[in-house]
Amino acid sequence: MQYRMPPPPVLTPFNLDSLGLSAGGLVVYLGASVSVAWPVNNLALFYPFRLFDFATAYQLLLMIGGTSGGNIDVGIYDSQKNLIVSSGSTAMSATVNTAQELNITDTPLPPGDYLLGVACSSTSGTVFTNSQADESHLSSYPIYEQASAFPLPNPCVPVVSTQGTVPFVVCGIQFRPTF
Amino acid sequence: MSRYLDFGNGNVLSTTGALNGLNQSFVASTAWPSANLAIFVPIRVASPCTVYKLAIGAGTTAAGNFDVGLYDSAGNKLVSSGATAKGASVEHILDVTDTRIGPGLYYLAMSADGTNNYMGITPTGSSPVPLQKARLYGTLEMATAYTLPTTAAMVARTVPFIPTMAAYLRPY
Numbered sequence: 001m002q003y004r005m006p007p008p009p010v011l012t013p014f015n016l017d018s019l020g021l022s023a024g025g026l027v028v029y030l031g032a033s034v035s036v037a038w039p040v041n042n043l044a045l046f047y048p049f050r051l052f053d054f055a056t057a058y059q060l061l062l063m064i065g066g067t068s069g070g071n072i073d074v075g076i077y078d079s080q081k082n083l084i085v086s087s088g089s090t091a092m093s094a095t096v097n098t099a100q101e102l103n104i105t106d107t108p109l110p111p112g113d114y115l116l117g118v119a120c121s122s123t124s125g126t127v128f129t130n131s132q133a134d135e136s137h138l139s140s141y142p143i144y145e146q147a148s149a150f151p152l153p154n155p156c157v158p159v160v161s162t163q164g165t166v167p168f169v170v171c172g173i174q175f176r177p178t179f
Numbered sequence: 180m181s182r183y184l185d186f187g188n189g190n191v192l193s194t195t196g197a198l199n200g201l202n203q204s205f206v207a208s209t210a211w212p213s214a215n216l217a218i219f220v221p222i223r224v225a226s227p228c229t230v231y232k233l234a235i236g237a238g239t240t241a242a243g244n245f246d247v248g249l250y251d252s253a254g255n256k257l258v259s260s261g262a263t264a265k266g267a268s269v270e271h272i273l274d275v276t277d278t279r280i281g282p283g284l285y286y287l288a289m290s291a292d293g294t295n296n297y298m299g300i301t302p303t304g305s306s307p308v309p310l311q312k313a314r315l316y317g318t319l320e321m322a323t324a325y326t327l328p329t330t331a332a333m334v335a336r337t338v339p340f341i342p343t344m345a346a347y348l349r350p351y
Contacts, residue, residue, distance in 0.1 A: 003282045005225040009317035031205065031302040031312055052225075063311060097304075099311045128308075172315060176252075179314060179335055 004111065007055035010179070012172035013116065013143075014130075018049035022141040023168060026132065033128040033170050035065030035097070039163055044119035044149035046077070046158045047171070048142065051111050055175045060087050060102040062118060063128035063170035068092045070122025073151040074102055074171055077115040083154035084109070086117070092125045099170075101179055115158070118171045119150040128170040137166050193234075193345035194220040194287055205303070208238030208268070208296045212338040217290035217324030219250065219333050220341060221317040227281050227351035233260055234272040234345040235289055236298025241267035243295035246326040247344060252284040254331040259288075262326050265295055272347075279351060286333070287344045290325040299342035309339035316341065 007017070014020045014030040023029075060074040075086025087102035120127070137143075143166050144158035161167075212218075233247045241264075248259025258278040263271065291297065302312035318341055319333035 003226045006223050006282065006284045008223065009221050009284065010315055012315060030315060031300070033312070034304070061315065063315065097308050097311065099315055170312075170315065176317075178319065178333065 005052040007051055007053060007175045009176040010172050010174055011049060012170060013047035013168060015049070017051070018047055019141045026137060026140060028130045028132060028168055030130070030170055033063070033130040035126045036129045036131055036167065038070070038120040038123050038125050038127060039167055040147070041122055042119065042148050042150035044117055044146045044152055044156065045161070045167060045169055046115040046117045046144035046156065048113065048115055050113050051109055053111055055109050057085065057104065057107045057109060057173050057175060058177055059174040059179060060104055061099050061172040061174060062102065063099045064093050064096055065126025065128055066096050067124070067126045068094050068096055069124030070120050072125070073119045075117045075152045076173065077117055077156055079113040081115065081155040081158070083152060083156070086152050089151045092120070115144070115156070116171060116173065117152050117156060118169055119152050121150045130168040131165045132168065134161065134164055134166050143168065191345050191347050192222045192224070194341060194343055205300045206298055206343055209299050209301060209340055210294045210296055211291040212340050214293050215290060215323050215325040217288055217321045217327060217331065218340070218342055219286040219288045219319040219331065220344065222285050222287055222346065224280060224282055224285060227279065228348040229351055230258060230275065230278045230280060230346050230348055232272055232347035233275050234270060234347070236343050237266045237269050237271055238296025238298055239268055240296060241265060243291055243293040245289060245291045245297070247273065247289045248327045249278065249346060250286040250288050250331055254333055256327055256329050256331065259327045286319070287346060288327055288331065289342050289344055290327055292325045297342050299340050301339050310336060313339040313341055
Protein backbone atom coordinates (compact mmCIF):
# COMPACT_ATOMS: atom_id res chain seq x y z
CA MET A 1 0.00 0.00 0.00
CA GLN A 2 1.27 3.45 -0.87
CA TYR A 3 0.82 6.26 1.60
CA ARG A 4 1.01 9.95 0.89
CA MET A 5 2.08 12.89 3.02
CA PRO A 6 -0.85 15.24 3.60
CA PRO A 7 -0.37 18.92 2.81
CA PRO A 8 0.51 21.35 5.58
CA PRO A 9 -2.30 23.59 6.80
CA VAL A 10 -0.27 26.61 5.66
CA LEU A 11 2.40 26.13 3.03
CA THR A 12 5.17 28.67 2.58
CA PRO A 13 8.47 28.43 0.70
CA PHE A 14 10.03 27.55 4.06
CA ASN A 15 8.13 24.27 4.27
CA LEU A 16 9.78 20.93 3.58
CA ASP A 17 7.24 20.58 0.75
CA SER A 18 8.94 23.57 -0.87
CA LEU A 19 12.51 24.76 -0.29
CA GLY A 20 12.62 24.37 3.45
CA LEU A 21 14.96 21.42 3.64
CA SER A 22 17.78 23.15 1.81
CA ALA A 23 16.95 26.58 3.15
CA GLY A 24 16.80 25.40 6.76
CA GLY A 25 20.18 23.80 6.34
CA LEU A 26 21.49 27.24 5.42
CA VAL A 27 19.79 28.82 8.41
CA VAL A 28 17.05 30.47 6.36
CA TYR A 29 13.94 30.48 8.53
CA LEU A 30 10.54 32.06 8.32
CA GLY A 31 10.95 33.04 11.94
CA ALA A 32 13.99 35.18 11.13
CA SER A 33 12.44 37.03 8.19
CA VAL A 34 12.42 40.83 8.15
CA SER A 35 10.78 43.62 6.19
CA VAL A 36 12.49 44.38 2.87
CA ALA A 37 11.51 46.51 -0.13
CA TRP A 38 10.28 44.65 -3.19
CA PRO A 39 13.43 44.38 -5.33
CA VAL A 40 12.18 45.54 -8.76
CA ASN A 41 8.93 47.08 -10.03
CA ASN A 42 6.66 44.44 -11.58
CA LEU A 43 9.05 41.58 -10.79
CA ALA A 44 7.46 38.19 -10.13
CA LEU A 45 9.14 35.56 -7.98
CA PHE A 46 8.33 31.86 -8.07
CA TYR A 47 8.91 29.18 -5.44
CA PRO A 48 8.52 25.50 -6.33
CA PHE A 49 6.56 23.20 -4.07
CA ARG A 50 5.19 19.70 -4.23
CA LEU A 51 1.90 18.25 -3.06
CA PHE A 52 1.91 14.57 -2.17
CA ASP A 53 -1.83 14.39 -1.67
CA PHE A 54 -4.96 16.22 -2.77
CA ALA A 55 -5.43 19.62 -1.16
CA THR A 56 -7.81 22.55 -1.41
CA ALA A 57 -6.39 26.05 -1.49
CA TYR A 58 -8.65 28.44 0.42
CA GLN A 59 -6.60 31.63 0.56
CA LEU A 60 -3.25 32.97 -0.58
CA LEU A 61 -1.03 34.85 1.84
CA LEU A 62 1.68 37.49 1.71
CA MET A 63 3.41 38.90 4.78
CA ILE A 64 3.42 42.68 4.34
CA GLY A 65 6.43 44.57 5.68
CA GLY A 66 6.75 47.83 7.49
CA THR A 67 5.69 50.04 4.56
CA SER A 68 2.77 49.49 2.25
CA GLY A 69 2.91 50.48 -1.39
CA GLY A 70 1.86 49.33 -4.81
CA ASN A 71 -0.27 46.37 -5.78
CA ILE A 72 0.40 42.67 -5.28
CA ASP A 73 -0.61 39.46 -6.97
CA VAL A 74 -0.15 35.93 -5.58
CA GLY A 75 -0.94 32.79 -7.53
CA ILE A 76 -0.44 29.07 -8.06
CA TYR A 77 0.97 27.58 -11.25
CA ASP A 78 0.96 23.97 -12.40
CA SER A 79 4.07 22.16 -13.58
CA GLN A 80 3.46 23.38 -17.12
CA LYS A 81 3.59 26.96 -15.80
CA ASN A 82 -0.09 27.60 -16.39
CA LEU A 83 -1.77 29.86 -13.87
CA ILE A 84 -4.35 27.83 -11.92
CA VAL A 85 -5.62 30.51 -9.56
CA SER A 86 -4.50 33.90 -8.34
CA SER A 87 -5.63 36.84 -6.29
CA GLY A 88 -5.30 39.17 -9.23
CA SER A 89 -3.94 42.67 -8.82
CA THR A 90 -4.76 43.77 -5.28
CA ALA A 91 -3.67 46.86 -3.39
CA MET A 92 -1.04 45.97 -0.80
CA SER A 93 -2.69 46.11 2.58
CA ALA A 94 -2.33 49.35 4.48
CA THR A 95 -2.13 47.28 7.66
CA VAL A 96 1.59 46.73 7.82
CA ASN A 97 3.57 43.96 9.49
CA THR A 98 0.68 41.60 8.93
CA ALA A 99 -0.07 38.62 6.71
CA GLN A 100 -2.43 39.87 4.02
CA GLU A 101 -5.09 37.25 3.39
CA LEU A 102 -6.12 37.07 -0.26
CA ASN A 103 -9.37 35.21 -0.76
CA ILE A 104 -9.61 33.02 -3.84
CA THR A 105 -12.10 30.55 -5.19
CA ASP A 106 -11.59 27.38 -3.18
CA THR A 107 -9.37 25.44 -5.57
CA PRO A 108 -8.71 21.68 -5.32
CA LEU A 109 -5.20 20.66 -6.33
CA PRO A 110 -4.10 17.10 -7.14
CA PRO A 111 -0.70 15.73 -6.11
CA GLY A 112 2.09 17.14 -8.20
CA ASP A 113 4.64 19.88 -8.69
CA TYR A 114 3.65 23.53 -8.60
CA LEU A 115 5.01 27.04 -8.45
CA LEU A 116 3.89 29.62 -5.92
CA GLY A 117 4.12 32.98 -7.65
CA VAL A 118 4.19 36.41 -6.07
CA ALA A 119 4.55 39.79 -7.76
CA CYS A 120 4.48 43.43 -6.74
CA SER A 121 4.09 46.50 -8.91
CA SER A 122 6.32 48.80 -6.90
CA THR A 123 9.51 48.89 -4.86
CA SER A 124 7.69 51.26 -2.52
CA GLY A 125 6.00 48.19 -1.08
CA THR A 126 7.78 46.00 1.47
CA VAL A 127 7.35 42.34 2.30
CA PHE A 128 8.88 39.99 4.83
CA THR A 129 11.75 38.00 3.40
CA ASN A 130 14.82 36.11 4.46
CA SER A 131 17.16 37.36 1.76
CA GLN A 132 20.52 35.73 1.21
CA ALA A 133 23.51 36.07 -1.10
CA ASP A 134 22.84 34.47 -4.46
CA GLU A 135 26.04 32.45 -4.73
CA SER A 136 25.44 30.64 -1.47
CA HIS A 137 21.77 29.98 -1.91
CA LEU A 138 21.06 29.52 -5.59
CA SER A 139 23.72 26.84 -5.48
CA SER A 140 21.49 24.97 -3.01
CA TYR A 141 17.93 25.59 -4.21
CA PRO A 142 16.16 27.41 -7.05
CA ILE A 143 14.18 30.60 -6.78
CA TYR A 144 12.77 31.78 -10.08
CA GLU A 145 11.77 35.18 -11.37
CA GLN A 146 10.23 36.89 -14.34
CA ALA A 147 10.60 40.56 -15.18
CA SER A 148 7.70 42.77 -16.22
CA ALA A 149 5.33 40.17 -14.82
CA PHE A 150 2.69 42.15 -12.95
CA PRO A 151 -0.03 41.07 -12.74
CA LEU A 152 1.07 37.43 -12.78
CA PRO A 153 1.22 36.22 -16.37
CA ASN A 154 -0.39 33.12 -17.81
CA PRO A 155 1.66 31.19 -18.59
CA CYS A 156 4.77 32.29 -16.75
CA VAL A 157 8.27 32.08 -18.21
CA PRO A 158 10.48 31.92 -15.15
CA VAL A 159 14.25 32.01 -15.06
CA VAL A 160 16.58 31.41 -12.15
CA SER A 161 16.68 34.58 -10.08
CA THR A 162 19.23 37.17 -11.14
CA GLN A 163 19.00 39.16 -7.92
CA GLY A 164 22.31 39.55 -6.13
CA THR A 165 20.45 39.08 -2.87
CA VAL A 166 17.88 36.37 -3.34
CA PRO A 167 14.50 37.16 -1.79
CA PHE A 168 12.94 34.28 0.13
CA VAL A 169 9.53 35.90 0.45
CA VAL A 170 7.10 34.99 3.20
CA CYS A 171 4.13 34.08 1.08
CA GLY A 172 1.89 31.10 1.27
CA ILE A 173 -1.15 29.01 0.61
CA GLN A 174 -3.77 28.24 3.21
CA PHE A 175 -4.93 24.64 2.90
CA ARG A 176 -7.56 24.81 5.63
CA PRO A 177 -10.45 27.22 6.17
CA THR A 178 -8.92 28.82 9.29
CA PHE A 179 -5.76 30.90 9.05
CA MET B 180 4.86 0.55 1.15
CA SER B 181 6.34 3.84 0.13
CA ARG B 182 6.98 6.62 2.56
CA TYR B 183 7.15 10.10 1.16
CA LEU B 184 9.03 12.61 3.19
CA ASP B 185 8.71 10.92 6.55
CA PHE B 186 9.25 14.02 8.64
CA GLY B 187 9.90 11.99 11.75
CA ASN B 188 13.43 12.46 13.02
CA GLY B 189 14.45 9.11 14.34
CA ASN B 190 10.80 8.28 14.90
CA VAL B 191 10.17 11.40 16.91
CA LEU B 192 7.94 14.13 15.52
CA SER B 193 8.57 17.46 17.17
CA THR B 194 7.15 20.92 16.70
CA THR B 195 10.58 22.27 15.77
CA GLY B 196 11.06 19.54 13.20
CA ALA B 197 7.55 19.64 11.81
CA LEU B 198 7.49 23.38 11.29
CA ASN B 199 11.04 23.52 9.91
CA GLY B 200 11.17 27.22 10.31
CA LEU B 201 11.71 27.37 14.02
CA ASN B 202 15.37 27.96 14.75
CA GLN B 203 16.08 25.90 17.82
CA SER B 204 18.58 28.49 19.00
CA PHE B 205 15.55 30.61 19.83
CA VAL B 206 14.05 28.07 22.25
CA ALA B 207 13.72 29.65 25.68
CA SER B 208 11.92 29.34 29.00
CA THR B 209 8.84 31.50 28.51
CA ALA B 210 5.75 32.24 30.54
CA TRP B 211 2.69 30.42 29.28
CA PRO B 212 0.67 33.21 27.61
CA SER B 213 -2.50 32.81 29.70
CA ALA B 214 -3.99 30.34 32.13
CA ASN B 215 -5.98 27.52 30.55
CA LEU B 216 -4.94 28.45 27.01
CA ALA B 217 -4.29 25.50 24.69
CA ILE B 218 -1.91 25.79 21.75
CA PHE B 219 -2.04 23.44 18.76
CA VAL B 220 0.90 22.82 16.44
CA PRO B 221 0.37 20.93 13.15
CA ILE B 222 2.37 17.81 12.42
CA ARG B 223 2.07 15.42 9.52
CA VAL B 224 2.46 11.69 9.39
CA ALA B 225 3.22 9.88 6.16
CA SER B 226 2.54 6.30 7.18
CA PRO B 227 0.73 4.41 9.96
CA CYS B 228 2.47 4.45 13.31
CA THR B 229 1.90 4.21 17.03
CA VAL B 230 2.34 7.16 19.37
CA TYR B 231 3.67 5.93 22.71
CA LYS B 232 5.19 8.98 24.43
CA LEU B 233 4.64 12.74 24.43
CA ALA B 234 7.25 15.27 25.50
CA ILE B 235 7.39 18.91 26.56
CA GLY B 236 10.00 21.16 28.14
CA ALA B 237 9.46 22.65 31.57
CA GLY B 238 10.96 26.08 32.01
CA THR B 239 12.27 27.57 35.21
CA THR B 240 10.50 27.24 38.56
CA ALA B 241 8.55 24.15 39.48
CA ALA B 242 4.92 25.22 39.66
CA GLY B 243 1.64 24.68 37.89
CA ASN B 244 0.29 21.85 35.82
CA PHE B 245 0.07 21.06 32.13
CA ASP B 246 -1.63 18.65 29.79
CA VAL B 247 -0.09 17.52 26.47
CA GLY B 248 -1.95 15.60 23.80
CA LEU B 249 -2.52 14.70 20.19
CA TYR B 250 -5.55 15.70 18.11
CA ASP B 251 -6.71 14.76 14.67
CA SER B 252 -7.39 17.46 12.10
CA ALA B 253 -11.08 17.54 13.00
CA GLY B 254 -10.24 18.52 16.57
CA ASN B 255 -10.83 15.17 18.25
CA LYS B 256 -8.45 14.30 21.05
CA LEU B 257 -6.74 10.99 20.42
CA VAL B 258 -4.54 10.74 23.49
CA SER B 259 -3.22 12.98 26.23
CA SER B 260 -1.11 12.88 29.35
CA GLY B 261 -3.79 14.34 31.55
CA ALA B 262 -2.99 16.89 34.25
CA THR B 263 0.72 16.69 35.07
CA ALA B 264 2.72 18.71 37.57
CA LYS B 265 5.43 20.88 35.99
CA GLY B 266 9.03 20.53 37.10
CA ALA B 267 11.81 23.09 36.79
CA SER B 268 14.15 23.22 33.79
CA VAL B 269 13.53 19.61 32.94
CA GLU B 270 12.07 17.66 30.06
CA HIS B 271 8.85 15.79 30.68
CA ILE B 272 8.76 12.67 28.54
CA LEU B 273 5.47 11.04 29.38
CA ASP B 274 4.14 7.60 28.69
CA VAL B 275 0.71 7.71 27.09
CA THR B 276 -1.64 4.98 26.02
CA ASP B 277 -0.26 3.48 22.82
CA THR B 278 -2.32 5.12 20.11
CA ARG B 279 -2.30 3.99 16.50
CA ILE B 280 -2.66 6.69 13.89
CA GLY B 281 -2.74 6.64 10.13
CA PRO B 282 -1.24 9.02 7.57
CA GLY B 283 -2.59 12.50 7.93
CA LEU B 284 -2.51 15.91 9.54
CA TYR B 285 -2.53 16.03 13.33
CA TYR B 286 -1.98 18.61 16.02
CA LEU B 287 0.31 18.35 18.99
CA ALA B 288 -1.49 20.21 21.75
CA MET B 289 -0.57 21.61 25.11
CA SER B 290 -2.39 23.61 27.75
CA ALA B 291 -1.39 24.88 31.17
CA ASP B 292 -3.35 25.94 34.23
CA GLY B 293 -1.26 29.05 34.88
CA THR B 294 1.39 31.32 33.42
CA ASN B 295 4.37 29.30 34.60
CA ASN B 296 7.38 28.90 32.32
CA TYR B 297 7.60 26.33 29.55
CA MET B 298 10.13 25.82 26.77
CA GLY B 299 9.14 27.24 23.45
CA ILE B 300 9.77 29.78 20.76
CA THR B 301 8.41 33.23 20.12
CA PRO B 302 9.13 34.24 16.51
CA THR B 303 11.32 37.31 16.14
CA GLY B 304 10.17 40.84 15.48
CA SER B 305 8.09 43.56 17.07
CA SER B 306 4.36 43.24 17.54
CA PRO B 307 2.39 42.25 15.52
CA VAL B 308 5.07 40.42 13.52
CA PRO B 309 5.65 37.47 15.90
CA LEU B 310 1.95 36.69 15.99
CA GLN B 311 1.72 36.81 12.21
CA LYS B 312 4.64 34.39 11.95
CA ALA B 313 3.03 32.04 14.46
CA ARG B 314 -0.08 32.02 12.28
CA LEU B 315 1.97 31.38 9.14
CA TYR B 316 3.35 28.27 10.83
CA GLY B 317 -0.22 26.98 10.97
CA THR B 318 -0.53 26.98 14.74
CA LEU B 319 -3.93 27.44 16.38
CA GLU B 320 -5.23 27.96 19.92
CA MET B 321 -8.24 27.59 22.17
CA ALA B 322 -9.08 29.45 25.34
CA THR B 323 -10.45 27.82 28.48
CA ALA B 324 -8.95 24.50 27.48
CA TYR B 325 -7.27 23.05 30.54
CA THR B 326 -7.33 20.16 30.80
CA LEU B 327 -7.31 19.46 27.04
CA PRO B 328 -10.90 19.01 25.90
CA THR B 329 -12.25 15.94 24.15
CA THR B 330 -13.16 18.10 21.19
CA ALA B 331 -11.19 21.23 20.41
CA ALA B 332 -12.57 24.28 18.66
CA MET B 333 -9.28 25.59 17.33
CA VAL B 334 -9.19 29.23 16.36
CA ALA B 335 -6.70 31.68 14.92
CA ARG B 336 -3.79 32.63 17.17
CA THR B 337 -3.94 35.71 19.32
CA VAL B 338 -0.53 35.23 20.97
CA PRO B 339 2.71 34.16 19.23
CA PHE B 340 4.28 31.66 21.65
CA ILE B 341 4.86 28.16 20.21
CA PRO B 342 5.71 25.47 22.78
CA THR B 343 8.26 22.80 21.93
CA MET B 344 6.61 19.40 22.05
CA ALA B 345 7.26 16.00 20.56
CA ALA B 346 5.50 12.73 19.88
CA TYR B 347 7.47 9.50 20.03
CA LEU B 348 6.49 7.06 17.30
CA ARG B 349 7.11 3.46 16.50
CA PRO B 350 6.00 1.36 13.54
CA TYR B 351 2.35 0.47 13.41
